[in-house]
Amino acid sequence: MSNIHVNTTVNGDEIGFLCDPRETLLDCLRDKLSLTGAKEGCGTGDCGACSVKLSGRLVCSCLVLGAEAEGQEIETIEGMSRDENLHPLQEKFIEYAALQCGICTPGILVATKALLEKNPDPTETEVRYWLAGNLCRCTGYDKIIRAILDTAADMREAS
Amino acid sequence: MALDDQSKPYFKFVGTRPKRPDGIDKVTGRAKFGADSYAAGMLHGAIVRSPHAHARIKSIDTSEAEALKGVKAVVTRADFSKDIKFTSGKDSEHWNVLENVMADEKVLYDGHALAAIAATSALIARDAVKLVKVEYEILSHVTDVDEAMAIGAPVIRKGASDKSVPSGLHENVVSYYESGHGDVETGFTEADLIIEESFKTEATHQGYIEPHACLASLGSDGKGELWCTTQGHFSFQKVCAALLGLETSQLRVTASEIGGGFGGKTTVFIEPVALALSRKTNRPVKIVMSRSEVFRATGPTASTSMDIKIGMKKDGTITAGQGTFRLQGGAFPGAPGGMTAMCAFAPYALKNVHQIGYSVMSNRPKQAAYRAPGSPMAAFAVESVIDALCKKLDLDPIEVRLKNASRKGTKASYGPTFEEIGLVECLETAKSHSHYKAPLKKGQGRGISCGFWFNFGGETAVSLALSEDGTVQISVGTPDIGGSRASIALMAAEELGIPYDHIRCTVADTATLGYNEISHGSRVTYATGLATIKAARDAINKLCKRAAEKWGIPEEAVKWEDGHAVPSGPNAGDFEPLSLKNISEKMGKTGGPIVGHFEANPEGAGVSFATHIVDAEVDPETGKTQILRYTVIQDAGKAIHPSYVEGQFQGGAAQGIGWALNEEYIYGSDGRLQNAGFLDYRIPLASDLPMIDTVIVEVPNPGHPYGVRGVGETSICPPLAAIANAVSQAAGVRLTELPMSPPSILAALKAE
Numbered sequence A: 001m002s003n004i005h006v007n008t009t010v011n012g013d014e015i016g017f018l019c020d021p022r023e024t025l026l027d028c029l030r031d032k033l034s035l036t037g038a039k040e041g042c043g044t045g046d047c048g049a050c051s052v053k054l055s056g057r058l059v060c061s062c063l064v065l066g067a068e069a070e071g072q073e074i075e076t077i078e079g080m081s082r083d084e085n086l087h088p089l090q091e092k093f094i095e096y097a098a099l100q101c102g103i104c105t106p107g108i109l110v111a112t113k114a115l116l117e118k119n120p121d122p123t124e125t126e127v128r129y130w131l132a133g134n135l136c137r138c139t140g141y142d143k144i145i146r147a148i149l150d151t152a153a154d155m156r157e158a159s
Numbered sequence B: 001m002a003l004d005d006q007s008k009p010y011f012k013f014v015g016t017r018p019k020r021p022d023g024i025d026k027v028t029g030r031a032k033f034g035a036d037s038y039a040a041g042m043l044h045g046a047i048v049r050s051p052h053a054h055a056r057i058k059s060i061d062t063s064e065a066e067a068l069k070g071v072k073a074v075v076t077r078a079d080f081s082k083d084i085k086f087t088s089g090k091d092s093e094h095w096n097v098l099e100n101v102m103a104d105e106k107v108l109y110d111g112h113a114l115a116a117i118a119a120t121s122a123l124i125a126r127d128a129v130k131l132v133k134v135e136y137e138i139l140s141h142v143t144d145v146d147e148a149m150a151i152g153a154p155v156i157r158k159g160a161s162d163k164s165v166p167s168g169l170h171e172n173v174v175s176y177y178e179s180g181h182g183d184v185e186t187g188f189t190e191a192d193l194i195i196e197e198s199f200k201t202e203a204t205h206q207g208y209i210e211p212h213a214c215l216a217s218l219g220s221d222g223k224g225e226l227w228c229t230t231q232g233h234f235s236f237q238k239v240c241a242a243l244l245g246l247e248t249s250q251l252r253v254t255a256s257e258i259g260g261g262f263g264g265k266t267t268v269f270i271e272p273v274a275l276a277l278s279r280k281t282n283r284p285v286k287i288v289m290s291r292s293e294v295f296r297a298t299g300p301t302a303s304t305s306m307d308i309k310i311g312m313k314k315d316g317t318i319t320a321g322q323g324t325f326r327l328q329g330g331a332f333p334g335a336p337g338g339m340t341a342m343c344a345f346a347p348y349a350l351k352n353v354h355q356i357g358y359s360v361m362s363n364r365p366k367q368a369a370y371r372a373p374g375s376p377m378a379a380f381a382v383e384s385v386i387d388a389l390c391k392k393l394d395l396d397p398i399e400v401r402l403k404n405a406s407r408k409g410t411k412a413s414y415g416p417t418f419e420e421i422g423l424v425e426c427l428e429t430a431k432s433h434s435h436y437k438a439p440l441k442k443g444q445g446r447g448i449s450c451g452f453w454f455n456f457g458g459e460t461a462v463s464l465a466l467s468e469d470g471t472v473q474i475s476v477g478t479p480d481i482g483g484s485r486a487s488i489a490l491m492a493a494e495e496l497g498i499p500y501d502h503i504r505c506t507v508a509d510t511a512t513l514g515y516n517e518i519s520h521g522s523r524v525t526y527a528t529g530l531a532t533i534k535a536a537r538d539a540i541n542k543l544c545k546r547a548a549e550k551w552g553i554p555e556e557a558v559k560w561e562d563g564h565a566v567p568s569g570p571n572a573g574d575f576e577p578l579s580l581k582n583i584s585e586k587m588g589k590t591g592g593p594i595v596g597h598f599e600a601n602p603e604g605a606g607v608s609f610a611t612h613i614v615d616a617e618v619d620p621e622t623g624k625t626q627i628l629r630y631t632v633i634q635d636a637g638k639a640i641h642p643s644y645v646e647g648q649f650q651g652g653a654a655q656g657i658g659w660a661l662n663e664e665y666i667y668g669s670d671g672r673l674q675n676a677g678f679l680d681y682r683i684p685l686a687s688d689l690p691m692i693d694t695v696i697v698e699v700p701n702p703g704h705p706y707g708v709r710g711v712g713e714t715s716i717c718p719p720l721a722a723i724a725n726a727v728s729q730a731a732g733v734r735l736t737e738l739p740m741s742p743p744s745i746l747a748a749l750k751a752e
Ligand code: FES
Pocket: A039, A040, A041, A042, A043, A044, A045, A046, A047, A048, A049, A050, A051, A060, A061, A062, A063
């Protein structure tokens, strides 16, 4: 099978890559572009570890084909802090110990950033249901939820 | 180990909550996990697995696969060491591991590996797997523990039993354990009420989000490099070397960041395979498991069948406890029958107690450790019966547990005498906690349970090197599975008297340090922590010596205080204190590098206890259980970094909630696993859980300089029973089988 040439924008940079038509966007990000922040926890859309934004939409990159990224804008965890300052969510996750192993963290951060852009003042229940597609096996979610609610409050105050 | 300097009265750094050293890497995506490593010229490996639960391999034809463009090599059992021979019992450990890594004559479970392929891309490797033709002679199989022990059950492997097994038992029973004290029969005659009940729990998976992954490189000269996600790279080094017939020291293993383990990453699966493929192709080979491979072929916990009998007086005194625990451990020996039995009654000071444990083989994947292996199941059975006794005798469940609680000096149900332990403190904390007194609505129930785990020490080596700028680097050999680098740096800061930020703790590779046992048994903060403290004291002695030489006074006349060498008293002389940096910046000229060491087996890991309180509500229409409120109370001895201690408490509770309510391995009558994915094997989601409150109890462990007890495992012991007890109160039915999924609760309600 011949490879497909795909042109996309990743975290603001124009990037092209060649991919097999069967390769997922997650495979392409990781294996072709060395962006290994998105993780494969399941490959079936169940764990959210591969979460990225695709032209503004939060997706599981394991469920998107690399070829589908043609002409789209992709945002990954690697683009979350553009300068030396971390995004407030990243800061707060460290401060709250909202990660143990950290494998779920990139996906949860990308998903949560998308939530706060849509809804800067979510309730605990809203956060919990928004993250229902992001599995974390280590933390029991407690510190994650607290870190998110606190970041949201800080960000509302700052804006 | 004699430790006379226990319980520092005041801590400057220990007990604070600084940022973890790997924090930024973890929140930016930079941290490198098992699958995040790449090498030039790398090939991708994929594994051929059995679709059958039990079959003889008649032939493997790889010709078509090998003909596929891009395929570089195929390996089978013939590519591994021929020196590893089957013997009976525990001596066969390497053989068992090898047999699990790559089947020989028979496949023993659905998912058992039997060949592997290396190709230029992961897609080609996967395509090639489908082209391998295997001819099987299907054999009868068994996956249930009671059936596997019954007369006529297919024998998984002749001669696998060890010497502990009494004659007359089925050959699938591979190990037997029995212990106790007093006389249970007499004890039962003294009881006012006896309850006898049988329980079953299904196997659950550790469910770490990161699948097993590795990158291996091995030359024909027997020198190799292995990068992998593991709880114990030193153990992987030893085992991989044996399986491939290498010299241990010629294989260097580096542990990646690990995306969860919980016991499941204590054993090799794909690593020896990647090494074999690499040796055959002379190229680096990467293997990453798919999620379904993780479920089908890596360690779930044991499934169980248990019988419990407990007698109680009207005043709540337990007069006797007896338990029989049958643990199904897959197609290999090793199910924790003995440990389950040992844990069962450990929380209680019983005059008469007796327990039996069986380890049983079946046609399932080899069980692996899962957080306090065996203890959660035992607690589910025992604590359910205690709860039922309390209800019938109209006694408060915490009062009854307090009345019978193990304390310092109690002869434990499994033999030894307890030193300082914190069970009574946990129970008292539970009793006075606002959660225990909060009102419940109709349809809601509250359950409590205690839990116990031994904790371990084990082989540990740490080195602590000073830099000229007064900072310190610590090399440890225990992979950081929950923030341990932060705790270790805190303990070093405490000893050395320098800021936490001036210390960097690294998980060193196998070429850098002496042997370190796996990060398991809740041992890291205890054993690596103790080793770090000792290594720091070793460095301090060397620092004091340099100061003494500079001042021209005897070594004994110098002591270390708050980060400085100072004269030990007025007689020693009057000298300006020397900071760590003052000394280290000159070390090159005053005798060379200053490095502190510790290499030994810390042996004072204190046991740990917990009490959990949970409120649950059962929907009578659907049978669904909602956890409304959850409180974990556990003795940590001394919490070094309280946030990560709380994290362990919360994580264990959440896993226990999943185990109690949803998680299970479902086998069809064909012996195939039916739910090998996160959609059908449902672990708790954020939307399933409430906040999980924690209380850290601190009863110092006399075996650690600061009093640390391991905390990682005990937290999963109480939830199963606590939730069963809450469900029983909420719905009026007691479930004796896990999981208490909606259909099984509905069935129990209907049967009422
Ligand atoms: S890897 Fe994409 S959802 Fe799990």
